[in-house]
Amino acid sequence: MxxxxxxxxxxxxxxxxxxxxxxxxxxxxxxxxxxxxxxxxxxxxxxxxxxxxxxxxxxxxxxxxxxxxxxxxxxxxxxxxxxxxxxxxxxxxxxxxxxxxxxxxxxxxxxxxxxxxxxxxxxxxxxxxxxxxxxxxxxxxxxxxxxxxxxxxxxxxxxxxxxxxxxxxxxxxxxxxxxxxxxxxxxxxxxxxxxxxxxxxxxxxxxxxxxxxxxxxxxxxxxxxxxxxxxxxxxxxxxxxxxxxxxxxxxxxxxLVSIDGPIERERIASIKDRFVEQLEEKQIANLVGARKDRHPGNALMHFQGQNAADLLARLQPHIAASTQSACSSGTMEPSHVLSAMGIDRGAASECIRFSFGRFSDFRQADRAIAFILNAVGMN
CATH class of the missing domain: 3.40.640.10 (Type I PLP-dependent aspartate aminotransferase-like (Major domain))
Structure with a gap:
């Protein structure tokens, strides 16, 4: 969307x-x-x-x-x-x-x-x-x-x-x-x-x-x-x-979810996977967590050496994403989820959660990659 x-x-x-x-x-x-x-x-x-x-x-x-x-x-x-x-x-x-x-x-x-x-x-x-x-x-x-x-x-x-x-x-x-x-x-x-x-x-x-x-x-x-x-x-x-x-x-x-759920999940996962693969291939960011048994639209990415809040600010108004869950946004503390995963404060401050859904498509994912490349100075 x-x-x-x-x-x-x-x-x-x-x-x-x-x-x-x-x-x-x-x-x-x-x-x-x-x-x-x-x-x-x-x-x-x-x-x-x-x-x-x-x-x-x-x-x-x-x-x-x-x-x-x-x-x-x-x-x-x-x-x-x-x-x-x-x-x-x-x-x-x-x-x-x-x-x-x-x-x-x-x-x-x-x-x-x-x-x-x-x-x-x-x-x-x-x-x-x-x-x-x-x-x-x-x-x-x-x-x-x-x-x-x-x-x-x-x-x-x-x-x-x-x-x-x-x-x-x-x-x-x-x-x-x-x-x-x-x-x-x-x-x-x-x-x-x-x-x-x-x-x-x-x-x-x-x-x-x-x-x-x-x-x-x-x-x-x-x-x-x-x-x-x-x-x-x-x-x-x-x-x-x-x-x-x-x-x-x-x-x-x-x-609607009961009717379209399985097909929709497969389509969303394919969009998310391409987004993740492009970021990883260009050595911009890496997926945090396992690839299996995961929400199909979730792409929690670690941008090593990039402060996540600063990067998201540079991505405005082009991309809406989050440094942590919305219920915790605005706090100065690192995400309790990332802390529980054993990720230190420094690395936690370099993570952004991108999440894809029903109205996402490959074109949006590709444009998002282009905006990210520009924001990290690779364009």
Missing amino acids: QVGDTIYLDYQAATPLDDRVLRVMQAAFATHFANPHAVDHVLGWRAAAAIDAAASKVAALFGLQADDVIFTSGASEANAMALNAARAIASQTGRTEVLIGSADHGSIRNEANSSRLTVKHIPLDERGAPDHDKLRAMISDETALVSVIGVNNENGAIAELAAIAALCRSCGVLFHADLAQAPLAMDINLLDLDIPFATISAHKLYGPKGIGALLTGPGVSEFVRPVVMGAGQQGGRRGGTMPTELIVGFGEACR
Whole structure:
């Protein structure tokens, strides 16, 4: 995608709203504006029915049923609900320990640190994903919750979700996966994986901002604790008037991913691979992390000898990319993800994450390479 003079290569921060999603949202704004909790008239019924239909589309992408979807304001709120579940378990069982990935999203890290539970960090493996073997040694009778990011938002590493879920199940420990980045990287069936709690976000899969969900598997409803109490909407699981139009857009975005996901991932990976290969062949930058089991659009690149922030500034307004995840941008500290990967402060300050998506093409990738060559003085 190009917006004016800018090539957009920051899809892991936020995906553009798909025009097909926008159209169904516009129709919902025109016809489903009534309060979906208004039970005394037909317009309220229709808005509620539109939400039910959208919930089914969201659930279907993950192998679930509509009742398994709790709509939230976004992934951060859903992550907070997962930590609330850990607190509920702690109060019932005396288990007071939470294990989270060393490279998990800031919302999980901050919620865990404010939970008044004991927080331990799971080291990363050589790929930059949570280390399953290290987790096996850490998990204990004190563990209330294990939470890992399914697909890392900076290095693109895909976690061993099936193995981690099986380990947690065998130890009787609740497992939560932050899957905000996962739908564009892999097929996911939460029932097959037996993951009881998962977080998703609409604006990571070409839907609108301001809407996400906590997905719940069998047998965990007793641990659901809302962050927003409200007036008992969504069966008391999350309060507040449900934003029909956003939810309808979320559902359509999930439907489109379910149809086009595998082919789209293959096309995006081929664009990303050419971008990476050209940078490496010209000895400008190297890919950080493993090439396999990685988000297809992720190109976290190390520009040795180049300060990443300065390089991105020189690339303006031509390329939109990030020095670290958007939730951490603007801080003076190095990326906690890169630190967890064992990358020192100096090298971390030389890394830029480029991420490709649905509206990327080879021409944009080639033009981006040309801009980078010029910015580093090789043109």
